Amino acid sequence: MASPARAPKGASSLRRFAIDYGLLILLVGLVVVFAVAQPAFLRVNNLFSILQAVAIVALLGVGVTVTMIAGGFDLSVGGLAAFVQMAAAYSLIVLDGSTGSTILLCLGLGILVGLGNALLIVRLGIPDLLATLGMLFLLAGLQLIPTGGRSIAPGMTLLDGSVADGAFTNAFLALGRHRFWDILPVPVLVLAVVAAALWFVMDLTRFGRVFHAVGGNELAARLAGAPTRAYRVCAYVISSTVASLGGILMAARIGRGDVSAGNGLMLDAIAAALIGYAVLGANRPNILGTVVGAVFVGVLLNGLTMLNAPYYLQDFVKGAVLIGALTVTYGLAPKRA
Amino acid sequence: MASPARAPKGASSLRRFAIDYGLLILLVGLVVVFAVAQPAFLRVNNLFSILQAVAIVALLGVGVTVTMIAGGFDLSVGGLAAFVQMAAAYSLIVLDGSTGSTILLCLGLGILVGLGNALLIVRLGIPDLLATLGMLFLLAGLQLIPTGGRSIAPGMTLLDGSVADGAFTNAFLALGRHRFWDILPVPVLVLAVVAAALWFVMDLTRFGRVFHAVGGNELAARLAGAPTRAYRVCAYVISSTVASLGGILMAARIGRGDVSAGNGLMLDAIAAALIGYAVLGANRPNILGTVVGAVFVGVLLNGLTMLNAPYYLQDFVKGAVLIGALTVTYGLAPKRA
Amino acid sequence: MPVVLAVEGLTKRFGSTRALTDASFELHAGEVLALMGANGAGKSTLVKILCGVHGADAGSMTIGGTTVAFASPRQAREHGIIAVHQTIADVGVPTLSVADNLLLDRSCTGRGPLLAGGRRSLRAAGAIAAGIGLELDLSRRLDALSIAERQLVAIARAVAHDPAVLILDEPTASLSAPESERLFAVLDRLRDRGVALLYISHKTGDLRRIADRIVVLRDGRVSGEFRRPLDLDAAIRAMVGHAVGQVARRDPVPDGAPILRLSQARLAPTAAAFDLVVHAGEVVAVTGPVGAGKSTLAGAIFGLWPLAAGHMDLDGRPWRPRSAGEAIRNGVFMAGEDRWRTTFFPGTVPFAQIAGTIGFPFLDRWGRAGLVARTAETRATRRLIAEFGIKARGPEDLPASLSGGNQQKVVLARWHAEPARLLLLDEPFQGVDIGARDDIIRAIRAQSRDRATIVFVNDLEEALEVGDRVVVMADHAVVGDAADLARISALLASPHPAVS
Amino acid sequence: AGLAGAPPPFDRGDVTVALVRYLSVGDFYQAYEAGARAQAKALGIDLRIFPGKQDAAQEREQVEQAIALGAKAIVIDHGLPESLKDVARKALDAGIKVVAFDVNLDHPRIPQVEQSDRALAQKALDQVVQENGTSFQAAYIYVAGFAPLDRRDAVWTAFKAAHPGVIEKARFGTVSDATASVVADQAKAALRANPDITVVFAPYDEFARGAKLAVNELNLADKVKIYSADVSTADIGEITEPGSPWVASVATNPAVVGAVSIRAAALALAGQDLGPRITVEPILLTQGALREAGVKTIADLNARIPAFGHSEAATAPWIPQPR
Ligand SMILES: Nc1ncnc2c1ncn2[C@@H]1O[C@H](COP(=O)(O)OP(=O)(O)OP(=O)(O)O)[C@@H](O)[C@H]1O
Ligand SMILES: Nc1ncnc2c1ncn2[C@@H]1O[C@H](COP(=O)(O)OP(=O)(O)OP(=O)(O)O)[C@@H](O)[C@H]1O
Ligand SMILES: [Mg+2]
Numbered sequence A, B: 001m002a003s004p005a006r007a008p009k010g011a012s013s014l015r016r017f018a019i020d021y022g023l024l025i026l027l028v029g030l031v032v033v034f035a036v037a038q039p040a041f042l043r044v045n046n047l048f049s050i051l052q053a054v055a056i057v058a059l060l061g062v063g064v065t066v067t068m069i070a071g072g073f074d075l076s077v078g079g080l081a082a083f084v085q086m087a088a089a090y091s092l093i094v095l096d097g098s099t100g101s102t103i104l105l106c107l108g109l110g111i112l113v114g115l116g117n118a119l120l121i122v123r124l125g126i127p128d129l130l131a132t133l134g135m136l137f138l139l140a141g142l143q144l145i146p147t148g149g150r151s152i153a154p155g156m157t158l159l160d161g162s163v164a165d166g167a168f169t170n171a172f173l174a175l176g177r178h179r180f181w182d183i184l185p186v187p188v189l190v191l192a193v194v195a196a197a198l199w200f201v202m203d204l205t206r207f208g209r210v211f212h213a214v215g216g217n218e219l220a221a222r223l224a225g226a227p228t229r230a231y232r233v234c235a236y237v238i239s240s241t242v243a244s245l246g247g248i249l250m251a252a253r254i255g256r257g258d259v260s261a262g263n264g265l266m267l268d269a270i271a272a273a274l275i276g277y278a279v280l281g282a283n284r285p286n287i288l289g290t291v292v293g294a295v296f297v298g299v300l301l302n303g304l305t306m307l308n309a310p311y312y313l314q315d316f317v318k319g320a321v322l323i324g325a326l327t328v329t330y331g332l333a334p335k336r337a
Numbered sequence C: 001m002p003v004v005l006a007v008e009g010l011t012k013r014f015g016s017t018r019a020l021t022d023a024s025f026e027l028h029a030g031e032v033l034a035l036m037g038a039n040g041a042g043k044s045t046l047v048k049i050l051c052g053v054h055g056a057d058a059g060s061m062t063i064g065g066t067t068v069a070f071a072s073p074r075q076a077r078e079h080g081i082i083a084v085h086q087t088i089a090d091v092g093v094p095t096l097s098v099a100d101n102l103l104l105d106r107s108c109t110g111r112g113p114l115l116a117g118g119r120r121s122l123r124a125a126g127a128i129a130a131g132i133g134l135e136l137d138l139s140r141r142l143d144a145l146s147i148a149e150r151q152l153v154a155i156a157r158a159v160a161h162d163p164a165v166l167i168l169d170e171p172t173a174s175l176s177a178p179e180s181e182r183l184f185a186v187l188d189r190l191r192d193r194g195v196a197l198l199y200i201s202h203k204t205g206d207l208r209r210i211a212d213r214i215v216v217l218r219d220g221r222v223s224g225e226f227r228r229p230l231d232l233d234a235a236i237r238a239m240v241g242h243a244v245g246q247v248a249r250r251d252p253v254p255d256g257a258p259i260l261r262l263s264q265a266r267l268a269p270t271a272a273a274f275d276l277v278v279h280a281g282e283v284v285a286v287t288g289p290v291g292a293g294k295s296t297l298a299g300a301i302f303g304l305w306p307l308a309a310g311h312m313d314l315d316g317r318p319w320r321p322r323s324a325g326e327a328i329r330n331g332v333f334m335a336g337e338d339r340w341r342t343t344f345f346p347g348t349v350p351f352a353q354i355a356g357t358i359g360f361p362f363l364d365r366w367g368r369a370g371l372v373a374r375t376a377e378t379r380a381t382r383r384l385i386a387e388f389g390i391k392a393r394g395p396e397d398l399p400a401s402l403s404g405g406n407q408q409k410v411v412l413a414r415w416h417a418e419p420a421r422l423l424l425l426d427e428p429f430q431g432v433d434i435g436a437r438d439d440i441i442r443a444i445r446a447q448s449r450d451r452a453t454i455v456f457v458n459d460l461e462e463a464l465e466v467g468d469r470v471v472v473m474a475d476h477a478v479v480g481d482a483a484d485l486a487r488i489s490a491l492l493a494s495p496h497p498a499v500s
Numbered sequence D: 001a002g003l004a005g006a007p008p009p010f011d012r013g014d015v016t017v018a019l020v021r022y023l024s025v026g027d028f029y030q031a032y033e034a035g036a037r038a039q040a041k042a043l044g045i046d047l048r049i050f051p052g053k054q055d056a057a058q059e060r061e062q063v064e065q066a067i068a069l070g071a072k073a074i075v076i077d078h079g080l081p082e083s084l085k086d087v088a089r090k091a092l093d094a095g096i097k098v099v100a101f102d103v104n105l106d107h108p109r110i111p112q113v114e115q116s117d118r119a120l121a122q123k124a125l126d127q128v129v130q131e132n133g134t135s136f137q138a139a140y141i142y143v144a145g146f147a148p149l150d151r152r153d154a155v156w157t158a159f160k161a162a163h164p165g166v167i168e169k170a171r172f173g174t175v176s177d178a179t180a181s182v183v184a185d186q187a188k189a190a191l192r193a194n195p196d197i198t199v200v201f202a203p204y205d206e207f208a209r210g211a212k213l214a215v216n217e218l219n220l221a222d223k224v225k226i227y228s229a230d231v232s233t234a235d236i237g238e239i240t241e242p243g244s245p246w247v248a249s250v251a252t253n254p255a256v257v258g259a260v261s262i263r264a265a266a267l268a269l270a271g272q273d274l275g276p277r278i279t280v281e282p283i284l285l286t287q288g289a290l291r292e293a294g295v296k297t298i299a300d301l302n303a304r305i306p307a308f309g310h311s312e313a314a315t316a317p318w319i320p321q322p323r
């Protein structure tokens, strides 16, 4: 625009309301519709089961959101979660590792991958999409090598002909399966804690402001004295660590190393992060929005299943509602000339 | 642009050479290694089958490249190709359509989807990643609805119980299978023509300049008199039309309507477009680079299969070579202050 | 007065360019030292070395007697050296609020409250804004502000550091007289407190008002130093190498046919209606404070948005352009303000070079069958480079490698590549040195005979220099026009017309 | 609306059964679902289908959701035992009947419906030996990690050990959303590099279609034979096409397997003991036999080969046949 952005021409307050709360209202509307059509939908157990179902996608989405806040992008989270899931199974079953050492190993791998991404992007200057896509392929291949492409199950025969004699420990399995007070699944708790912590840091502390500043204008942040490279590295490490947490939870839920796990994770996580843009009219990456985005999709899919909609309608409805929600949010927003 | 980038500071000419030609040299190196290890690799027939194997991915990548040149992005191409592939089978088998009408229908659908993307992005202002992701889901669902999620083959029973009595015409099948002079497969020819045409337009004509200008600084392009919105719409329509061409070729090759989501196609197409950044030191989306990127991956996979490398190594090698190539290209490039 | 900062033999090379050669000077507490120099003389480079963005190739800096070398802006800041940089895009985060931007330095250096956005930080941000008398809604996003407002935010940030040395690189480039005066008042106060100020500007008015001492840079070397009483003409000679005389003002062509006519035009539904006529051969300067609606008027004439009411004629025919493209086809050209936003393409665009930039709007006139006419483009560019005295190696140079004044000449040259009927220039002197401004005014004048020219500028001095006639705007309406300083000043000072 | 003469709870109707799936996309799974739906309809069952996206964690959740929904019985269709055993037990504890299809949940109260992948692979390899002897060079298409493929792989491994004359010259494969065309590209490379290959063992019809594409594109149809498992209408077309190198497939009718799964759940609900295993035997379909019988579609196959279109497994007099 030739001149500074025209001041928003008095968006009516109703419209403003629709932009800010459109997605939330839609979410509430969906819940009401599903609850009326199928009372079982609203049972506490089912609601927590929805949260449990979206927990991993939401975790990954939250990680991606951190990199987006710092002006980057991370396509590798889905691949990393799947990779860590295999690594956890390998550690428990083949190496006969303990719960604690397995968790440490997995988080260590996450941090390593995060540093790897950071090296490629921050140090070598490879564009983020490209570097993390390469990492995605690398991880997808790497996870297959130790077992020759097979899933890792207790008692499996290894490439050298020996038999693996470890097993998933109960403590590890509980990470994915235990429910506090028979209601609150561990992964949901983990999601809640991680999302709340990152939300707090990103939205309320000065560190968060610096992440936003690095994403909004790295040069300005550097001139203001911020160690911007360190922040960018940190963003990728956070994203990878959170993703490896997701991988641990996934392994605990599945109970073995599944080579086909985590297929659609990346797209769903990115969708959640992108839908999050539209929550509360933020129009920028934000942690809470991402969680809401993931829950939104989870509610939709669960509700459709409850209504016995055929599976092939699900993708369609997902796309249609996504586009619909976005149209409301963005279509109504005042346009800049 | 935020701050004017300074001109690269005299990189040594050897380094410059490595940056410009690094990927091409690597490609030649690969070819030599494979040819030595397995003489069948270099036979003309095999080379054309590599091209045939990458033709569809390359086509989609070329489409994505056009949107990237215009400053956008199109995640929906893979989904669209899969969708069009189903539509072609539906037209031929269920509607008993002719070859011509089927092709027209498919291209029409492509244009429609492109206009839809453009509506969402250009008109409603939804961010490109988000809008095309929504479109991807929508198409993935939509393609399943007419047949209730089943593949389309001659003689199939439809949802209403009747039996489909159409078939793939020989003329249509030839689009995917015929080889001119027993050598040159039709899809390769199509790719060559489309890529050459788009390269010509984008690199040599004033229309191409406007696309680049819109992508580089839309406001500057508009103030210089370019109808930037029309060009952005056009970019999405081109990308979708090319993707639907890809879908037609896919249907012709497979010979039925295959239920599939096109995720893998999308990633490969985007990888090709992104690798293309590094070809000839362009450091920007460019049509020729994308084709080279796709061929690069194709040569790698074909060669590995010929050497009977285990399939589970392929993703790993793909990722490793991708990252390696990028490291050479970007890691050696002079850093900007 | 004690020496706060002493610079000895600073040298800096960028590849084959010598940006700075053996520069030495001293800066005292409680003085305003003005740094003058033509575009590309090395002023910004010097600033960047002083505040730790670049390292010097040779030379030394001493602060209070000890030698220092900064590896980062942070270290410079710890020694009390703060700079407000020239490129406005470098100074703020567009996606954050004004308050967050005001507190950016504190957040980035790990001082200030851990919790951001709370009442405490809002109060702190408010205090920073009050420090220079800035009145703004602190919750607005920075990208919703005008350039001038952003510039003020950046200055407020710098002042908030309570610096020992404050460096301002062309702070008034996009400010109008009242805002500039407000800034000077702040600087006066800082000077009285003993702060050492290094002030860079191309505006002689500024220097007259604020400078205590002048150091002139020429081609990277110190070429002169002037103390009070300041001899600005001598300083300019030291800077440009020759005297810069006033461009002779021509009398307006008396019988020039009216080209543009606005009747009962309103730029906003609530703004006053006004008339405006511009004749062939005439250069009209439109001036007024920041936000007066100058760019809005230019955009309306150029077809970027419609008038809120009223109507326009071009050459006696109704003029209702719906796009820039339509305007350009009809010979109405506009060079927008802020050249990096409105004119230049980033280096990733394959034709970002001077030739490609100049040729871009005229591709359809110069080429046949959709092909790019590279030879026509290069030929025209060579001619324009010579005509406008652009210092470049050739048409294939990137604008990014030129100095600011030469960049601005490229913008001007582009819109002289084809004959215009009506030429609109929005802030054509932004960041341009005195010599180059002189060149640009000559160039505008040289070809203005057969067209109407309107120049939109904040700066009254510039308006008087470039315009045959000065039109004053306020509150999105024209309040009157005049040719002499007294009447213009009266117009600028008079209460704005009631909203009708 | 109840079912006249049926034992409770079917006499009163309104029985909710959940079908929780590991995979939904693909012809086999769609035909299975159609068979299950038809049988459920005939029984007056309200069948709730939880679609699968090859996501084991999701499948667990869906079993829990099925419990929350108040299903009387749950049919678990494929999946990973490790991720399903505990939730299946949870369902049993809640008094819900559980039937498993092609996934070994290893619980005495969970009957298993099987299409017997072992028999499937064995019959195909028997046919290979009959047509090619025990000494030939082969290409094998395989991707690990998919339970049916892994079970078929075990048979292939044993087969190679038993026949040292069988040399596996190339092994490749991929499962993606473009399986057939990617496999075709791989097969072309492998066949070019190893021109002596005469047998392609492709124990999944998508693999076979890719291999066939490759053989045809290389003009090797008179030299290379493809043996596979599974069948669909489209597959029949490709097998019987003139000059097709795809000479045999071994398959069960997925619709029949789907119906058997539902019938097993119904019998369990009616209190009948089913034993640990309910097996649906696969049928060998050779190119010659299909051509001779003029079979063009699955419907034709059902009509011509009764053993293909119908199974006696898990039947009872009160259970009406679907459709
Ligand atoms: N990062 C850089 N890389 C290469 N050359 C540079 C760089 N920064 C500055 N230069 C060159 O150094 C010289 C001095 O530039 P500088 O920006 O210091 O000039 P200036 O006096 O501030 O001019 P202006 O009045 O236009 O702001 C110019 O020739 C410029 O092109
Ligand atoms: N149609 C409009 N309605 C309301 N406010 C407007 C309108 N057009 C512009 N403004 C406001 O006017 C201010 C700037 O207007 P404009 O850019 O035309 O001024 P200017 O005189 O060119 O100022 P500058 O010196 O900043 O370039 C902005 O704050 C903008 O929000
Ligand atoms: Mg400067």
Ligand SMILES: [Mg+2]
Binding pocket: A003, C294, C295, C296, C337, C426
């Ligand atoms: Mg303006």
